[in-house]
Amino acid sequence: MDVSNFVRFSFKHLMVKPVRFTVATVASWLTKIKSDRLIYNQYSKFLRDCYRNPDRVAWVPFVYPVEILYSMNLLPFTTEVFGSNYARVPSLIPDAFEKAFQVGLSADSCSFHHASVGILSQNKHPKARIVLGGTPTGCEDQYHTLRLLAKMFKTKYYAIDIPRNYSGEKEKFEYFKDELYGLIEFCEKETGFVFEKEELKKINSRYREVYQKYEKIMELKADIPTKLFEGHFTAISSVLVDFVGSLEKVEKYFDKAMKDFNYLNFPSMGDTSKRIAWIGHPIVPLRKLQYFLAERDAFIGYQEFMESTVAPPSKRRDPIEEIAEKYLSAYSNVPIEKRLEVIKERLSKHRYDGIVYMTSWGCHQLNSTASYIVENLKEEYPVVLIDSDSCNIKNVGEEQVKMRLEALLELIEQR
Ligand code: SF4
Structure with missing residues (x-):
């Protein structure tokens, strides 16, 4: 053996x-x-x-x-x-x-x-x-x-x-x-x-509070250039999606995550680092990509995938109505113009030097919208489109992905 x-x-x-x-x-x-x-x-x-x-x-x-x-x-x-x-x-x-x-x-x-x-x-x-x-x-x-x-x-x-x-x-x-x-x-x-209506009311109301902490984490991530990548960009949404009914766990997680940012046990990068926004799919199998970027003085400040953590709806009397509004308004469910508006709003909060749009094998949903979003962002930012696979390492093409990222960094430097 x-x-x-x-x-x-x-x-x-x-x-x-x-x-x-x-x-x-x-x-x-x-x-x-x-x-x-x-x-x-x-x-x-x-x-x-x-x-x-x-x-x-x-x-x-x-x-x-x-x-x-x-x-x-x-x-x-x-x-x-x-x-x-x-x-x-x-x-x-x-x-x-x-x-x-x-x-x-x-x-x-x-x-x-x-x-x-x-x-x-x-x-x-x-x-x-x-x-x-x-x-x-x-x-x-x-x-x-x-x-x-x-x-x-x-x-x-x-x-x-x-x-x-x-x-x-x-x-x-x-x-x-x-x-x-x-x-x-x-x-x-x-x-x-x-089904417990009163219980759902409580869950919805606590979710509203928890979401504020989530937004704070998004801010910290964009504000503080670090090599953090995986946990803070993939796990966070899983937390909300999977454990929304156990909000104590979610709250605990956010408190810990904020400390990770604030006390940075990780070598922090400089203020001049290139800040990248990553639209479309995250790249789950390339767990060490943040180090590749850090060596080139770049980091990912925003990942659109994090919008999967759907914002809570306004308060209503019926908690089922709140849920209906919340999921109908999910970023991948609204007209593409609205999705673009959300991305632009995020980008307006910090200086972004370049954009990656990543498509993923077999995802008709986010792949079919790639060119529209790229067209709408390329006037303002250097953009690269990366065709890869968000999940199966065999289809990722690591070298190809890195070459595309190098190309983006070059474009940024030429501006
Ligand atoms: S098709 Fe796959 S990659 Fe696309 S949204 Fe669904 S799970 Fe994600």
Whole structure:
């Protein structure tokens, strides 16, 4: 048995219940960034809860009204988020992407969906009591992917229809509200857990406060040039998406993250560093990209992906209406002009020297809007378009990505 097979084999056995949780917890201590350590810990606790309470687990897609599920005491397990976590350590489950093909996921789907289907189909994660999908908020593949998973595991499936291009229309709002009530009815019927309106009110109101801290973190990230990248740009949104029902954890995470910024245990870069805005997809598998940029005195001050943490809606009497407004207004669900407005508003708050727009394999949603956004930003900023893969390292083309970034830095210097 060669070394990599040995490690894989050991890992498989180590991850057998009940030691899985202990391993995940211990592994979280290997990172030196305190807030990252906390989020890994929260993840392992969440996984433990899912294994211990299979009757409460609902598989859901990314950017989904999980608050409703939390108010029912269910555990929403976001399939793409766990797929993207896998993208960070692909050697652990090397054939996940291939497995997704074998079980019938179209080659046209994005790598996050391949990773999540590949992993879930191999029973590597907690099973679901129900599977929930939807037409796009964050992503258009989610309806098919979740339906495929439900079919594979012979689990009850329910999908909500989320109207696109929402800009405040009353009929779209009322329609979606009804869809949410349909979701509640299905969950109550299939799980026996009851929807608690008062509980949802509390969750929504605390979320409003938590979101302010999130905004503060976004400011700090753009303000303080550091080499921080991964935890503060990918985990943060996962925190809000996955743990919105456990706001104490989220609050704790933000406090820790702010300390990480404020006491910087990391070598800080200078005020003259080149600040880059990264639009489109994040690049999850290239975990050390921040060091590559730091060597060239550059850092990423804004990632559009962070807008996946949907801003809370204005206060309403009915908490379901608040949820309807919130998800209809998700950045990937509004007209493209509105999305551009949000990006420009973020860019106006700091000096940005250059822009990256990254497309990702199989993502029709964000790829199809790339040229429009680039066209609208290139007058004001040097821009490069990078075609890569946000999740599958085999499609990333690391050297290509670095060459494109070098080209951007050169453009910036020539200005
Ligand atoms: S990359 Fe695109 S298709 Fe894939 S999960 Fe994200 S939004 Fe959906």
